[in-house]
Amino acid sequence: MGDFFGELGRYLSSSNNRGEILANLLENIYLALVPLVAGIVLAILLGWLGHRWRPARSVLLVVGNLLYTIPSLALFVVIPGIIGTKILNSVNVIVALTIYTTALLVRPVLDALEAVPPHIVAAATAIGYRGPRRFFSVELPLAVPVLAAGVRVASVSNISLVSVGALIGTGALGVLFTDGFQREYFSPIVVGIVLTMLLALIVDLLLVLLRNLLTPWERAGRAPAAEVAG
Secondary structure (H helix, E strand, O other): OHHHHHHHHHHHHOHHHHHHHHHHHHHHHHHHHHHHHHHHHHHHHHHHHHHHOHHHHHHHHHHHHHHHOOOHHHHHHHHHHHHOOOOOOHHHHHHHHHHHHHHHHHHHHHHHHHOOOHHHHHHHHHOOOOHHHHHHHHHHHHHHHHHHHHHHHHHHHHHHHHHHHHHHOOOOOHHHHHHHHHHOOHHHHHHHHHHHHHHHHHHHHHHHHHHHHHOHHHHHHHHHHHHHHO
């Protein structure tokens, strides 16, 4: 054990290694979060369509489930042939993870919109909120608590799947895994695992904070309940 920590210390003491780790970490953040944001936007639009037009709901759910079952490595390899990019282009990872994120979030978006109380939607309609204005001002904000759970799962999924892209040479923290396995050098592997876990934890905590900021009525509702219980 002492030899391992000594080896890990020597690995991290190198400024070149630290620079490479930081670059890989920043690339991992970029490749994970850009598809997450794009996937959220697409899933909300598709969820709105499925919520408004019932026949589209079943189609979206089936297509979403099928897309999410495609192996990530296979999708990374197929995407360049579809969009005309080079195999090592990081755009392939962004497109693939956007597809995964959208497929994963379609059901949570539909469930979140259906969880909005009908009487609130009716009240909003009665005071003049209709169409897109009612959706973005009333329905979507009220759907945030349910939707946030799906987004948290998608964020962790993206952060881990980015590492798979290293197998086709796109970089990020997955490079530490492939480099470590090829050289039978465990220090970069351990660093990659720890950073991936920490990144997933930090992003998850930030999403929880954002959810709380977007739903102040949730906290207001919990406070009186806590006082009654006390």
